[in-house]
Amino acid sequence: MNLSRTARRMLAGLTFGVLALIYVPLLVVVANSVNPSQSMTWPLDGVTFEWWRRAADSVGARDALVTSLQVAAAATAIALLLGTLLALALQRYSFFGKHSVNLLVILPIALPGVVTGIALSNGFRTILGVDLSIWTIIIAHATFCIVTVSNNVQARLRRMGTSLEEASADLGAGVLTTFRLVTLPQMRSALLAGGMLAFALSFDEIIVTTFTAGNGANTLPIWILNNMFRPNQAPVVNVVAVVLIIFSTIPVWLAQRLSSDVEAVR
């Protein structure tokens, strides 16, 4: 198709303009972390590292970070196990109700966050009679993380085909041996990508978490939410936000090394 030069230029301008706009608010937060004014007025009149010092000393933020890492690690482990099993079943077999199973797994992320949140909260509290705690957060997070692992592994299995596995079986390897020596090594980067997505999803989740977190268990997002509205804590929240922005570039860097695997986000 022949696009006129002006059309190409306009498209390029729009694309670069919007992409630049996407980064502006994040850069504002970075700059704001050294804003001497506690009420965050602009422009900055000077530079201070007072907030960085106070953030480093913040026990609340550090505890919340530890909780978040624990929750994300546990939820990711469960999601990796269940998601892989599910992907193998969905990709290698055909059975009655396959489409329903597919839909069921997408449901926790396809339905609005409040629905998943209130459903699980209600299920834990009124049906099971369990008190909300760090475990209820982990179970909730694992439930919506399964789909990210399953999608990544399914995509990989589709691309792998079955010929190597059949060759392995023909040569006499048992089902489990074939899985361990043939299937699993080929899935490794898909598992890494899916696990990374699940970890990030859990680490960042706030809506379902507010419904399923007990009083004692504060994840980092909940800590941020609770402290954002306190005038003397807002600058510390700002610093934590900058740290999280820096953290968020790690998976991007990793994803680049894994290249094509992470293209299928979610």
Add this chain to the structure above:
Amino acid sequence: MATSTPAADGRTGRTTDPALRAPVARPGSRLLHRLVWLRLGLLLSAPLAWMLLIYVVALAALLITSLWSVDSLSSEIDRTWTLDNFRTLVENQVYRDVTVRTIGVALAVTVIDVAIALPIAFYMAKVASPRLRRMLVVAVLTPLWASYLVKVFAWRVVLSEGGPAEWSGLGSPGYGLTAVVITQAYIWLPYVILPVFAALERVPDSLLEAAGDLGANSGMVLRSVVLPLLVPGILAGGIFAFSLTMGDYITVNIVGGANQMLGNLVFVNAGAANNLPLAAAIAMIPIVVMVVLLAAIRRTGALENL
């Protein structure tokens, strides 16, 4: 691995006749190999049990809870069936207003995101050079990994009184529904760009050239060749943006001023107001909206792109 019989040992030489060859795999493994349903059952049971016992049961319980009520004196849950909660939702003006507001915000966010995503995805997939394309994909993916709350917080800072938006001379709409739409559109934009981009990448260039050779101008090619092929991708991205906005109540807390969305009502009733049955009933509204939407869209095959 070869433990069952000595005949299977490689050192005894290869037997070409398969009938003479003893099985190499362990008995359990042979059983697994033969019984497809057993393999499938072992694979499916754990994830399916998790999803059914935790999620489906929870959703069913939510429906049942919405038919209960709360005793106003003891504030205990009264487990007799009643449609009172739904009557409240229909009759009370507040719930109607909030529902309309929530759907309106979600629609606005979806339309804005699709409108912005289409030209960007087209530029990335069909105009940019392969090297530039890779860089642009990274540029779109990177903010996806940045924390959701950080992004909302960023807009709270940008739009604050005396903040960067006012300072830059563009002016700030202040905290309110406009701010909610801006922030949500900002947050979910990459989720819309990616499926549209993926759909565009699958459209072969030769198709566009053929249309051009047959005399269609650029506008016609876009309208009658490209756009129909993009419908599943647009729907997939649109569902994401719509559903994510509908279920969000954090953004409206942070940049929405005094406005409320459905999620706020659910959260307040589940927590402070201690009326779980009413909260469950309110949560039925987004479920119904999404189910209707998904059922309508399922026919187009867009769900495979999620």
